[in-house]
Amino acid sequence: MIFTWLQSRTSRRLIELSALLALLYVFTCVYFWATQVPKILAPLPDQPSHPVRMGMPCEEVRIPLPPNGSQTREPLHAFWVPAENSDAPIFLYLHGQDATRGKNLEHTETFHQCGYHVLVVDYRGYAESYGTETPSEATVYEDAVASLNYLTGKFASHRIFIYGHSLGGAVAIELATRKEAEGTAGLIVESTFTSIADMSAWKYYGLLRLLPIDFLLTERFDSLSKIESINRPILLIHGKADSKVPYQMSQTLYEKAGKRATLHLVEGADHEDCCWIGKVEYRQQVRDFVANCRKIADLGP
Numbered sequence: 001m002i003f004t005w006l007q008s009r010t011s012r013r014l015i016e017l018s019a020l021l022a023l024l025y026v027f028t029c030v031y032f033w034a035t036q037v038p039k040i041l042a043p044l045p046d047q048p049s050h051p052v053r054m055g056m057p058c059e060e061v062r063i064p065l066p067p068n069g070s071q072t073r074e075p076l077h078a079f080w081v082p083a084e085n086s087d088a089p090i091f092l093y094l095h096g097q098d099a100t101r102g103k104n105l106e107h108t109e110t111f112h113q114c115g116y117h118v119l120v121v122d123y124r125g126y127a128e129s130y131g132t133e134t135p136s137e138a139t140v141y142e143d144a145v146a147s148l149n150y151l152t153g154k155f156a157s158h159r160i161f162i163y164g165h166s167l168g169g170a171v172a173i174e175l176a177t178r179k180e181a182e183g184t185a186g187l188i189v190e191s192t193f194t195s196i197a198d199m200s201a202w203k204y205y206g207l208l209r210l211l212p213i214d215f216l217l218t219e220r221f222d223s224l225s226k227i228e229s230i231n232r233p234i235l236l237i238h239g240k241a242d243s244k245v246p247y248q249m250s251q252t253l254y255e256k257a258g259k260r261a262t263l264h265l266v267e268g269a270d271h272e273d274c275c276w277i278g279k280v281e282y283r284q285q286v287r288d289f290v291a292n293c294r295k296i297a298d299l300g301p
Contacts, residue, residue, distance in 0.1 A: 040196060041097060041140070041167070041219070046127070051109075051112075056108070061080045062077065066146070076122060076123070076124065076147065081119075093107065093108060096164075099166075101120040101121060107275055113283075116290070123135050137219040145178060160184045162187050165272075186289060187235070191272070197222070224256055233296065236263045238250035238251075238274070241267075243271060244270075264281070
């Protein structure tokens with residue numbers, strides 16, 4: 001009788017433990033699904049600096065978005081930093097996670113000092129539009145297309161380079177696959193990743209593989225599946241000491257991109273400082289890439 005009682009009690013405990021583990025697993029899945037947008041896109045209200053404070057000329061511009069049915073949308077906020085030469089190449093700068101157009105202005109300064117025009121855009125839900133609309137993978141792609149359309153409405157496509165940093169690199173890669181990007185000169189991506197699924201596996205050391213990631217992920221940013229289809233020159237830049245995104249992901253993208261791609265790894269650089277840790281080599285790589293793209297387009301040096 002005692003043995004039967006113990007056996008019954010053990011069975012109940014096992015059932016209770018199994019139910020608790022199942023509930024915890026479901027909770028973890030729901031939590032991952034519900035929090036992925038703020039964790040992946042990390043929108044910020046901050047505008048820590050301004051090009052004028054760094055000695056650059058700047059115009060505040062508004063980029064129109066197409067209406068959502070009968071509803072008009074608030075335009076995107078952007079900085080236009082003009083070059084001294086009006087005929088200079090143009091960089092469309094797509095910023096990364098937990099950034100705004102007023103953060104990481106060292107990159108804008110670098111491109112400006114190289115002699116290029118720069119349009120730095122904030123996506124919906126960032127900076128001035130923080131809290132008005134929750135950004136998503138779909139909306140940042142739409143915003144990138146709207147920004148490129150704004151530029152191609154003013155300048156010839158062959159003068160435009162698409163640049164993206166970190167998460168913005170994934171946005172830039174997607175934009176480069178769109179028909180709106182046909183004729184643009186080249187693509188530059190810095191400190192970017194292969195996909196959110198790969199980043200999740202790397203960051204959490206594979207623990208998330210216990211979850212049905214393919215089912216739960218709504219924000220995929222799968223650059224690895226897209227980069228091979230881009231039919232223009234690509235420059236990938238990555239710091240070898242990057243603590244946020246392993247530089248091997250840029251190596252993987254480079255290998256998948258094929259002969260159109262160039263890879264430059266910056267010794268000692270972390271996630272956001274390639275342009276000043278390797279200042280001379282960084283600028284030379286960018287200048288050489290732009291010059292080569294212009295020669296391909298028969299525009300001269």
